């Protein structure tokens with residue numbers, strides 16, 4: 470039976486482990502830097518909205534344990550803030566099925582408990598990785614340790630990584646007491662673009678203390694919303710946030726007059742450089758380990774794709790491991806599957822996310838799409854669908870030609886229906 474070590478008990482590592490353990494064909498060890506209790510009491514790590522296809526991956530592996538407690542996000546509300554030249558623009562797209570956000574502190578802590586007998590607690594070093602491959606202790610070592618130090622084992626691919634510095638400063642606060650969105654009649658995620666400043670995203674979620682809203686500021690470095698720092702307490706963070714909202718998104722400030730942090734560690738501030746890496750990491754001894762999810766595909770969270778890609782990576786590699794039978798899991802096998810993963814799953818969300826990072830305002834064809842979406846609900850719904858299935862964006866969103874063709878079809882359909 471192949472023996473698999475999975476380093477990192479996050480979205481990818483735990484989904485992969487739970488998937489492989491379903492059938493008993495593999496011996497699986499998960500190595501986690503933190504215990505379940507440490508995960509539960511740490512700061513948040515994400516806003517972790519997941520859409521139907523990846524929620525289905527979790528359901529299939531028995532990991533959808535919070536559906537009845539977690540707000541079902543049925544729509545995406547997008548607001549483009551007004552400028553001296555342009556009025557405020559709003560559109561609401563319905564999702565084909567609800568999206569959900571379960572605080573990773575809740576999810577990963579519980580899954581660590583559930584998979585307890587397969588978990589070892591240890592902060593893994595490169596020497597440890599060498600040890601795992603000594604004398605056949607493990608047949609395959611997977612590194613799913615997020616954006617931490619172990620990612621440095623994997624070389625950056627410059628042609629897939631257009632940026633060399635963080636494109637946004639990330640500031641997250643989990644709050645209670647936010648008033649519902651007055652413009653939408655269902656539970657919605659609210660994506661606000663403030664030209665020249667960045668984005669403010671509101672996500673209903675489940676956290677360690679019950680349901681909440683997450684207010685996530687993606688600040689352009691050096692811009693007017695870049696006011697948060699990592700040393701802030703949740704209370705200080707909220708005070709800074711209230712100022713940011715009053716100045717940049719007063720319609721959100723009105724919903725936030727009574728907000729309080731959900732817990733003593735309810736905020737997170739940071740930044741990272743979006744980076745795509747070679748998934749085959751070569752150890753000093755020359756032996757190879759396989760990098761998955763954020764280790765090798767770390768995109769800015771603006772499009773909410775990272776956890777989704779991590780779950781997809783887990784499902785993809787679970788199948789590849791199963792199909793490979795008894796191994797050996799050599800570098801040819803790793804490279805071939807990694808390239809297939811990139812082409813089939815990783816590339817489009819990466820390109821889309823990186824393009825959204827470009828300085829405002831949006832490209833003319835994107836502005837045209839947004840304008841059309843205020844007029845034609847089917848366009849707004851298709852934007853929302855793009856978050857669920859980014860590949861769909863290739864057919865109509867990603868280039869001016871595709872957008873022109875699609876919008877022409879929408880207008881023709883509308884004219885036919887109304888004539």
Ligand SMILES: Cc1cc2nc3c(=O)[nH]c(=O)nc-3n(C[C@H](O)[C@H](O)[C@H](O)COP(=O)(O)OP(=O)(O)OC[C@H]3O[C@@H](n4cnc5c(N)ncnc54)[C@H](O)[C@@H]3O)c2cc1C
Pocket residue numbers: 476477478479480481482500501502503514515516517518519591592593594613614615616617618619639641761762763764770772773774775776777778779
């Ligand atoms: C502010 C923010 C908001 C986000 N919002 C969204 C969103 O709404 N939707 C979405 O899809 N994605 C979102 N993401 C991205 C998403 O959180 C990540 O892409 C996803 O969690 C990556 O999963 P992973 O398994 O690769 O890594 P992680 O979830 O980071 O897990 C890695 C695990 O490895 C452990 N580890 C690290 N080093 C070691 C070591 N040496 N030894 C042992 N264990 C180790 C860590 O403790 C951790 O438990 C967001 C990210 C951020 C920063």
